[in-house]
Amino acid sequence: MSLIETEGIVLKCHDLAEADRVVVVLTPDHGIVRAVAKGVKRLKSRYGSSLGPFNHVRLTYFQKEERELVSLQECELLRSNFQVAAEPQMLQLYSYLADLLLALVPPNDPNALVFRMTKACMASGKLNECEIGLIKTYFEIWLLRLSGYLIEWRKCYKCEREFYPDERPYVEAGLRFVCSACPKRTLAEFAPDGWYKVFHNVEKLPPTDVLAISDELNAAKEVSQLLVPVIERALDRSITTLRSVAVDGLIR
Ligand SMILES: [Zn+2]
Structure with missing residues (x-):
């Protein structure tokens, strides 16, 4: 398992049960990454409002070799396209x-x-x-x-x-x-x-x-x-x- 830090643009978001969200992010060095963000819909989520579509973000995630879906650890907003x-x-x-x-x-x-x-x-x-x-x-x-x-x-x-x-x-x-x-x-x-x-x-x-x-x-x-x-x-x-x-x- 490796910890990866990169930047990306959120292309799609898809809410799951239990306040989780799957985000699809375009990154410069890892291509298109599909990540699960746990508890994103909870109040005071550690991701804040960064995980909205088309935002430019800095993200950190865990990648297991054989898994396509990675596990998002941190996400910081660099530029919001919400407005x-x-x-x-x-x-x-x-x-x-x-x-x-x-x-x-x-x-x-x-x-x-x-x-x-x-x-x-x-x-x-x-x-x-x-x-x-x-x-x-x-x-x-x-x-x-x-x-x-x-x-x-x-x-x-x-x-x-x-x-x-x-x-x-x-x-x-x-x-x-x-x-x-x-x-x-x-x-x-x-x-x-x-x-x-x-x-x-x-x-x-x-x-x-x-x-x-x-x-x-x-x-x-x-x-x-x-x-x-x-x-x-x-x-x-x-x-x-x-x-x-x-x-x-x-x-x-
Ligand atoms: Zn000709």
Whole structure:
């Protein structure tokens, strides 16, 4: 049995009988951890209000080798998202990000980049509707990239010529970009205006900086539409099977 201390973002909470709670936490160095917190609902619980969804916490837990569920010992609140997630649209955004993480991050596969990116996306505070769409697209692009589902977008996938920033290539199924000189499938569509800037800025900048470039909001929405089939291929099922999408509808 080992005692582990790390930080994490609470993705889900689920209350059990006898005042216990199971929390699912994304950590940078131990991947997604499922922990039982004993007596969390009792008055003066030692966890305080730290174990709410989408909070950034420091946690200490015991791990037995063969057990999937670990035993939470201590949990300290680093950043609360309670107020922000009280907004229905923010709750919807965060639930969607959590659903994607739970579906796409394999168990026992720590990824510090996924953690940092998620933390940054959830640290922007309350957002307006357009900004929510931008953070959603930001998160989708990065999660697909880090899980190996996003293909090279800088070059034509057939002739490998690099695109110019103002070029609008065609897009084929699976988000493969094709230049106008190469043969393409009949169903290929034009990439949305501003697509290049969206991909470029999302890969280069932290989410707060991307939010500051407001002229990208419409292009981000269209890019997010293009990503739906790629997400579905990664999930190996329809995006509507995600609880956050099935219950609340897809964020527009
Ligand atoms: Zn080409």
